[in-house]
Amino acid sequence: MGGSLVITHEPTQSQGKREVIFPNGNKAQIIAPALGTKADEILKSLNIAQPKAVLLLAGGAGNFEEMLHSRLTQLFSRGIARAAANIGAVIVDGGTQAGVMAMMGNGVADRGYKTSLIGVAPATRVTYPGGPPENSNSFPLDANHSHFVLVDCADWGGESATMSELASTLAKDIPIVTLVVNGGNATKQEVLLAVRRGWPVIVVKGSGGTADEIAKLYEEKPAFIQNPTLAEILDDGNIHLFKLTDTVGEMERLILLLLETKNDTSPLKQAWERFAIYDECAIRQQKTFLRLQMFIVMLGVLGTFLALLYTTLKYNNGLVGLGWLNETFHYTILVVPVLAAILLAASNRFNPGNKWVLLRASAESLKREIYRYRCRSGIYSEARTARASRESKLANRLEFISHQLMQTEVNLSYLPGYKGQIPPENSGAVGDEGMGFLTPDSYVAYRLLDQLRYFRRKTKGMERRLTIMQWLIYIVGGVGTVLAAIGYELWIALTASLVTAFGTYLQYMQTESQLVKFNQAVTDLENIRAWWTALSIEKQADQDNIDLLVDSTEKILEREHAGWAQQMQDAFAELREQQAKEAEKQQAGKKSDKDTPRTQNF
Numbered sequence: 001m002g003g004s005l006v007i008t009h010e011p012t013q014s015q016g017k018r019e020v021i022f023p024n025g026n027k028a029q030i031i032a033p034a035l036g037t038k039a040d041e042i043l044k045s046l047n048i049a050q051p052k053a054v055l056l057l058a059g060g061a062g063n064f065e066e067m068l069h070s071r072l073t074q075l076f077s078r079g080i081a082r083a084a085a086n087i088g089a090v091i092v093d094g095g096t097q098a099g100v101m102a103m104m105g106n107g108v109a110d111r112g113y114k115t116s117l118i119g120v121a122p123a124t125r126v127t128y129p130g131g132p133p134e135n136s137n138s139f140p141l142d143a144n145h146s147h148f149v150l151v152d153c154a155d156w157g158g159e160s161a162t163m164s165e166l167a168s169t170l171a172k173d174i175p176i177v178t179l180v181v182n183g184g185n186a187t188k189q190e191v192l193l194a195v196r197r198g199w200p201v202i203v204v205k206g207s208g209g210t211a212d213e214i215a216k217l218y219e220e221k222p223a224f225i226q227n228p229t230l231a232e233i234l235d236d237g238n239i240h241l242f243k244l245t246d247t248v249g250e251m252e253r254l255i256l257l258l259l260e261t262k263n264d265t266s267p268l269k270q271a272w273e274r275f276a277i278y279d280e281c282a283i284r285q286q287k288t289f290l291r292l293q294m295f296i297v298m299l300g301v302l303g304t305f306l307a308l309l310y311t312t313l314k315y316n317n318g319l320v321g322l323g324w325l326n327e328t329f330h331y332t333i334l335v336v337p338v339l340a341a342i343l344l345a346a347s348n349r350f351n352p353g354n355k356w357v358l359l360r361a362s363a364e365s366l367k368r369e370i371y372r373y374r375c376r377s378g379i380y381s382e383a384r385t386a387r388a389s390r391e392s393k394l395a396n397r398l399e400f401i402s403h404q405l406m407q408t409e410v411n412l413s414y415l416p417g418y419k420g421q422i423p424p425e426n427s428g429a430v431g432d433e434g435m436g437f438l439t440p441d442s443y444v445a446y447r448l449l450d451q452l453r454y455f456r457r458k459t460k461g462m463e464r465r466l467t468i469m470q471w472l473i474y475i476v477g478g479v480g481t482v483l484a485a486i487g488y489e490l491w492i493a494l495t496a497s498l499v500t501a502f503g504t505y506l507q508y509m510q511t512e513s514q515l516v517k518f519n520q521a522v523t524d525l526e527n528i529r530a531w532w533t534a535l536s537i538e539k540q541a542d543q544d545n546i547d548l549l550v551d552s553t554e555k556i557l558e559r560e561h562a563g564w565a566q567q568m569q570d571a572f573a574e575l576r577e578q579q580a581k582e583a584e585k586q587q588a589g590k591k592s593d594k595d596t597p598r599t600q601n602f
Helices: 039-046 066-087 099-110 160-170 185-196 209-220 228-236 248-258 267-315 323-350 352-374 390-405 440-485 489-509 511-534 543-588
Strands: 018-021 027-031 053-059 089-093 117-122 147-151 176-181 200-205 238-243
Touching: 027 039, 039 147, 039 160, 053 066, 053 099, 053 160, 053 185, 053 209, 066 089, 066 099, 066 248, 089 099, 089 160, 099 117, 117 160, 147 160, 160 176, 160 185, 176 185, 176 209, 176 248, 185 200, 185 209, 185 228, 200 209, 200 248, 209 228, 209 238, 238 248, 267 323, 267 352, 267 390, 267 489, 323 352, 352 390, 352 440, 352 543, 440 489, 440 511, 440 543, 511 543
Parallel strands: 027 147, 053 089, 053 176, 089 117, 117 147, 176 200, 200 238
Antiparallel strands: 018 027
16 A cells, blocks of 8 residues: 555654554555654655655645546546656645545555655644544545645645645655646645746646646736736746646656656657767767877878988988898888878778767757757747647657768767766756756756857867967978078978878868857857847747747757868868878888988988
């Protein structure tokens, strides 16, 4: 039974804790804590273990007409209670045998009492076996709950703060969602407390009362809401509408979606996981590519240096009597270009550069879809999800992006599974938990400003790198001029090789062109930020402006990433062609040092 938890703490007189057995045989723990008792102490006394999620039910205690009662009964049993049982959630509600609380109790009973159900009610307004006698102002506690917390308050609504505090303590480091079904003024207060804590709210449209009031205002989006409680709920709340005409399966999916830090099958979690896989693989391919290019360039410079040193020593008789050194030079000069050719062939065959670009482009495409989805913008907006849910659209986009990537050479690479945190570390802005829906202001903070800071940081680094490389090119070129002036023309080949190496680095990193594009992205993002900030509060609440904010930002990022990918692929193709020509020259230039007389001064 749901309430048959073993009590390990002795009850105190002030708490008035006791176990009651209802006529249906269900056992429940009841506690009446003294004023000022902290929520964690109450939960400890009740011996409630930390759940995997919390579901807070705010709703009405009134009677429902037959058709509505039948729909809600199925919703609570096969939708809400089943979702709570599957995810291992604790449910917190008003606890009485009336209205939605009784339906919730029946739903938990239908699921075999797999879920702990905590009822919070005024101590002076409830009755139970062995407790105060029934009267015209009291309600019996529901026989299917597992725990009750009876608050020392005079009337209904006085228990709301305790209910919110208990739910908050239970939900420490785990997801929580608030469900609104019907309800009156006390329900408004409970929803307001949930909104102030930043909890997502599911509103059952068609269930009457407060739920329908919120649903109507949410859909109509009036410029002014007279009721201050409803105004705050609508302005600040992370609200999700569920139509009573939708299937109970949709309710279960919506609850699991909003509790998806523990939901392994949600499209959003899958998108983050796929992003993490592509991101990690892109980083691995990037490191492989850069290492290969560094070794190829270094071997080219080393080969030139050894050839020049060997020629210098030989023509100045520096190797006379040192046959072993002569042989060492000879074979080293032969091996270096061979190693460079091997690395070049490996780079062309495994092509880590292209794989890096393709994986990075796909990862960023997924991230753009994630943020559009979380903002409920574009194809994920309310107006465009009538026939297909947001989740199905995100799943389709995830499939499309992944399928496109697998049509490339990336399908010859190993893509490991992902077991890390969701969202992946360093995947977004600090403070963004990555899983919930975003308000426009949150999007600006966690996406637009985060990318703006990223581009500014990158442009600063790129400018420094470009300046250093250009100075090195100028300095090495100057050294070559000095060498020519003092009669060491032969060593100009080494300075030319170094200049080529620096130029090659700038070429495959596309530093100069990327600096230009990043600066343009910074300017464009700043313009969007200025436009959004200048809008009035009413216009910022307009869905068209929200769509424009998200779409404009994501298109700027898409344009930058697409341009980067194309530039990098073109640069890689040019680099491969250039390196192939250099390799041919080196092979053609392998002649005996006797073939070329030297007249330079040494």
